[in-house]
Amino acid sequence: EDKVVQSPLSLVVHEGDTVTLNCSYEVTNFRSLLWYKQEKKAPTFLFMLTSSGIEKKSGRLSSILDKKELFSILNITATQTGDSAVYLCAVASNSGYALNFGKGTSLLVTP
């Protein structure tokens, strides 16, 4: 059975800290890994990774995929209170159309 595991499940940091969120997966016929930010209800898309070792960056956020070790990390530098949210990792396979999500990491950035 396909599995996506995120760690830690929750994290509290101070504004300005750097955080690293982890996502490991076991998926048959891997196609891509996606990161989403969920602040209240609607998850919003951050990154999609398909190739190993290529870093995707958007401002203070970056992510990288290791297809050999089956994991991805999401880095957030110089955190701000607006980064407080649940970060979801999801994996898509070539065997179907569904996204398989992890439980998410709840990040709280305190002033």
Place this chain on the structure above:
Amino acid sequence: DAGVTQSPTHLIKTRGQQVTLRCSPKSGHDTVSWYQQALGQGPQFIFQYYEEEERQRGNFPDRFSGHQFPNYSSELNVNALLLGDSALYLCASSLGTRVGGYTFGSGTRLTVV
């Protein structure tokens, strides 16, 4: 350009009742997927509709059914509600099979009492 619209935003139902949730996809999108997100959990795939057909179904009982209309909007129906059906129901739209192009709606919060 409207994003994904879901209605209602909140709903309270009694065990055993039936409920219908609605989703209008983002303009230009033709595929609708439904996810259930229980408190403290990640979203779980219920099913996906494309060209008015259920294209794939997740591990959910037959009490969960859906429909897609010619204008691409969709409904999710749940019969014989259980307390465990209480969750946030998310609709996501996309164009074809492009999972990277998912746009999620804000969801319907269903509470079963």
